[in-house]
Amino acid sequence: MKNFTYSRAENAESAIILISSNADAKFLGGGTNLVDLMRENIEQPDALVDVTNLSKDIEETADGGISIGAAAKNTAVANDKKVREKFPVLAQAILFGASGQIRNMATVGGNLLQRTRCYYFYDDAARCNKREVGSGCDAIGGFNRIHAILGTSDACIATHPSDMCVALAALDAKVLVEGKHGKREIAFNDFHKLPDNTPQIETELQTGELITAVEIPKNDxxxxxxxxxxxxxxxxxxxxxxxxxxxxxxxxxxxxxxxxxxxxxxxxxxxxxxxxxxxxxxxxxxxxxxxxxxxxxxxxxxxxxxxxxxxxxxxxxxxxxxxxxxxxxxx
Ligand SMILES: Cc1cc2nc3c(=O)[nH]c(=O)nc-3n(C[C@H](O)[C@H](O)[C@H](O)COP(=O)(O)OP(=O)(O)OC[C@H]3O[C@@H](n4cnc5c(N)ncnc54)[C@H](O)[C@@H]3O)c2cc1C
Ligand code: SF4
Missing domain, CATH: 3.30.390.50 (CO dehydrogenase flavoprotein, C-terminal domain)
Incomplete structure (x- = not known):
């Protein structure tokens, strides 16, 4: 694993400043996906900015919906009474994912940005357009049992692995993000992208943008x-x-x-x-x-x-x- 520096942000503002100071820095949530990828040298950041001290609040919004801080742990969201009563599909989806130990570490922000589980993405002897732009895709003619059937392209047929995100897509959620140019909201359905010719670009997030919260509107x-x-x-x-x-x-x-x-x-x-x-x-x-x-x-x-x-x-x-x-x- 490549050497890297570590710093911990105390709020969104400091996280954005810290990430801007190094072009190859990445935010660190629970580390349950990113650290695995670093061990395999698939991700090689120079610096990690720990964002687990950011908001973990799960609160009712003025319109009767719910706002979930990006640092909230998956377990906390699944166990939250408001979530279970208003949006049981979300609690169920989270509990179907990973294991109790991983859900205790994993954050909402990290869950949205977890990478695909395509075998060839993890195998640096394989051709993978997502890992190495323009190298090809060994999954298309390979063992593709777990791969996509909708919205695929000639460049990539990988799937997004999250359970939680499927529930958020059904619930018309929006993603609140913040970067050096200010704050914005992204409709959940627009947040993740189809592969087209650029499978390495997985979301609408710009470089250095931080996810601060996810909001679900009221829905009786x-x-x-x-x-x-x-x-x-x-x-x-x-x-x-x-x-x-x-x-x-x-x-x-x-x-x-x-x-x-x-x-x-x-x-x-x-x-x-x-x-x-x-x-x-x-x-x-x-x-x-x-x-x-x-x-x-x-x-x-x-x-x-x-x-x-x-x-x-x-x-x-x-x-x-x-x-x-x-x-x-x-x-
Ligand atoms: C063995 C195993 C089995 C699993 N099974 C399932 C499963 O069945 N279903 C499922 O849904 N998931 C599963 N997972 C995946 C797990 O849910 C994710 O690893 C987890 O949600 C990632 O959250 P994290 O906080 O640890 O993210 P990290 O690993 O810390 O980060 C992931 C990515 O998010 C970025 N990031 C983190 N926080 C922010 C933020 N606030 N703003 C911007 N970027 C941010 C990081 O830079 C990184 O790129 C499994 C994982 C493992 C290891
Ligand atoms: S499906 Fe996507 S992630 Fe998998 S090998 Fe092909 S390009 Fe890489």
Whole structure:
């Protein structure tokens, strides 16, 4: 591992000053992803700026939503009473991720920026456009069972590995960021990018910008929401496919529905096609299947991962049925 300096920021302002003083500096959250990547020499920062002393607050916002400080630990968010009552899908998604020990260390900011689990990204003998720009992509013709089926490009077919982010995508969250040019908010769906020809650029964050918080707007029906994760092992495994969903039915018609998918794309995938199809329609199994078909119409399977297309459809249908039968609001 390359030598690096370490400093700890006491607030957002000092974090931004510290990061600006070195072009190859990185923020450090719980270190559960970044330190692994440094050990493998995939990330080689000259300096780390520890941001775990920044806000960990989980507070109700003026509009009745929730604001979560970027340094809040994943465990704290999953255990928070307000989160569990208002947005159970978020607590469930976090608890499906990693292990208790990792969730105790991992922060919200770090979770958003965790890197892909593509095997070839971690193997410096492999060609990987994300790790080494322009080198090629060994996953496309290789063992691509865990890779993406939506929004892929000829440059990269990696997935975003987070569970928490899938729930945040379904909940219309926004990411609050701060840098030397001031503060701004980024809609969650715009935060992570598709690979296109630049898979090394994974988010909308500019160099030196710090995530300070994530905000979820008030949403009365999200208290009836669930997260389902399909994976090879019942614990300690990343999603092959996951679905975060919320459903509200009024007078036999779907009034509100939110669906996001994990394990299928370079970013948490908001299922707008399925949502548009379902809104105003009846909450029936046939309609759920048609919605899933509409969402996956553009999916493209590779040699080892075509099974994900049908798996994603069935998981969407199954989650929506469960919400309609047990959890979806009916008025
Ligand atoms: C064995 C294992 C299994 C796992 N399984 C799962 C799983 O099933 N599901 C899942 O979702 N996750 C899983 N994870 C990933 C885990 O959730 C992430 O490692 C964790 O969320 C990263 O958070 P962190 O605070 O440790 O980030 P760090 O490792 O500290 O940082 C990650 C990135 O975020 C940047 N960063 C951190 N904070 C900020 C900030 N405030 N502003 C700007 N940049 C920032 C860092 O510079 C770095 O680039 C697993 C991890 C391991 C090691
Ligand atoms: S899928 Fe993306 S991360 Fe994986 S080898 Fe190809 S370019 Fe690299």
């Amino acid at each position: 029906f999200a208290k009836h929401s669930i997260y389902r994760k399909v994976r090879d092992r019942a614990s300690y495994a990343f999603a092959l496919v996951s679905v975060a969903a919320a459903l509200e039915v009024e007078n036999d018609a779907i009034k509100n529905v939110r669906i996001a998918l994990g394990g299928v794309a370079h970013k948490p995938w908001r299922a707008f096609e399925a949502e548009n199809f379902l809104t105003g329609n009846q909450a029936t199994g046939t309609n759920f299947r048609q919605a899933a078909e509409a969402e996956l119409k553009a999916a493209k399977g590779y040699e080892h991962n075509s099974f994900k297309i049908e798996l994603a459809k069935r998981t969407i249908v199954s989650v929506l049925k469960e919400l309609a039968e047990n959890g979806g609001i009916k008025r």
